[in-house]
Amino acid sequence: MVSSILNDIKNDAPIGLGLISGGLDSLIACLVLKLQNIEVIGLNFKSPFCICDKAYKNAECGLNLYYDKLGIKTYYLQKEDDYLEVIQNPKFGYGKNLNPCIDCRIYILKKAKLFAEKINADFIFTGEVIDQRPKSQNLKALRIIEEESNLKGRLLRPLSALMLKPTILEEKGLIDRSKLLGIKGRSRKKQLELARTHGILNEYNACGGCLLTEKEFANRMRDYLKFSKNPTMEGVKLLKYGRHFRFNGAKIIVGRNELENNFLVHLKEPDGIIMEASDVKGPITLIQGNIEAAVIKFAARLTLRYSDAIKPQGEVIYGREPDLLNEHLTVEKATQEFLTPYLL
Numbered sequence: 001m002v003s004s005i006l007n008d009i010k011n012d013a014p015i016g017l018g019l020i021s022g023g024l025d026s027l028i029a030c031l032v033l034k035l036q037n038i039e040v041i042g043l044n045f046k047s048p049f050c051i052c053d054k055a056y057k058n059a060e061c062g063l064n065l066y067y068d069k070l071g072i073k074t075y076y077l078q079k080e081d082d083y084l085e086v087i088q089n090p091k092f093g094y095g096k097n098l099n100p101c102i103d104c105r106i107y108i109l110k111k112a113k114l115f116a117e118k119i120n121a122d123f124i125f126t127g128e129v130i131d132q133r134p135k136s137q138n139l140k141a142l143r144i145i146e147e148e149s150n151l152k153g154r155l156l157r158p159l160s161a162l163m164l165k166p167t168i169l170e171e172k173g174l175i176d177r178s179k180l181l182g183i184k185g186r187s188r189k190k191q192l193e194l195a196r197t198h199g200i201l202n203e204y205n206a207c208g209g210c211l212l213t214e215k216e217f218a219n220r221m222r223d224y225l226k227f228s229k230n231p232t233m234e235g236v237k238l239l240k241y242g243r244h245f246r247f248n249g250a251k252i253i254v255g256r257n258e259l260e261n262n263f264l265v266h267l268k269e270p271d272g273i274i275m276e277a278s279d280v281k282g283p284i285t286l287i288q289g290n291i292e293a294a295v296i297k298f299a300a301r302l303t304l305r306y307s308d309a310i311k312p313q314g315e316v317i318y319g320r321e322p323d324l325l326n327e328h329l330t331v332e333k334a335t336q337e338f339l340t341p342y343l344l
């Protein structure tokens with residue numbers, strides 16, 4: 001039972017499951033506990049919203065490299081389709097864009113609680129710091145997160161612990177409160193100092209960020225949720241590639257480079273029409289949704305616009321199979337003014 005982790009904490013050295021993001025704070029939270037000989041296990045949540053160049057090439061984001069150095073085994077879980085419900089209806093609202101940070105923390109802590117049970121961890125901790133983020137890491141938000149994830153009194157925040165009520169672990173003497181920290185605010189001076197002192201500064205590799213906080217991506221996401229009958233995390237991945245347009249109920253995605261063109265061509269289920277310029281180099285365009293003559297013409301004008309075509313008019317080819325583009329159409333290139341109102 002999960003509740004056992006948090007109701008019957010063992011009386012010997014406990015095992016802590018830490019939420020790790022790839023940032024400095026969670027790394028230092030782990031270090032602080034390791035320094036008092038607590039066994040620490042890491043848990044990292046992945047999702048298409050995660051901005052991490054390394055994740056592009058390495059699903060594990062390079063995290064294991066530096067957590068290995070601290071002797072910390074790291075597990076990875078995916079945020080699943082149920083996370084889309086969190087984005088659509090966050091109980092505690094959004095940050096500056098479509099980022100439901102408080103609800104997001106609650107979501108991952110609930111999942112972490114289940115995971116902790118599976119691996120017999122005794123408690124959960126995070127790298128949260130009071131007042132580091134105005135909306136999701138103030139004192140009130142930290143309390144809400146703890147209560148809503150059913151971890152009241154049992155969620156350790158080693159970096160700000162001295163500014164918070166002692167957890168049950170501290171009260172029982174299983175964690176030495178005097179060795180925890182009392183950091184507050186945005187400065188990372190103390191964390192950097194500790195990283196330097198313990199020789200892990202080079203391991204700090206700020207890979208992080210969340211696309212839901214970005215205006216352009218948030219617009220694409222709102223559009224996706226509005227038009228998709230069955231939104232999925234798999235479907236979200238497509239929002240990361242290409243220029244996106246919404247025209248007459250159709251979605252038109254235009255590749256910006258070779259990598260994006262390849263991605264669009266090799267989609268398992270493109271569920272639409274693939275288009276490219278006939279005789280010149282240019283983008284792969286994917287058209288989904290309400291495919292009608294006006295949409296195909298619009299997409300053709302965009303495709304030419306972003307191609308190497310010099311003349312104002314040109315031909316595109318298109319079809320349902322990337323290897324069989326047997327339809328063609330001659331159109332004029334779109335102008336910037338023409339396309340801007342449809343750009344997501």
Ligand code: SF4
Pocket residue numbers: 099100101102104105209210211212213
């Ligand atoms: S920034 Fe994104 S990943 Fe981080 S808490 Fe907010 S919604 Fe979740």
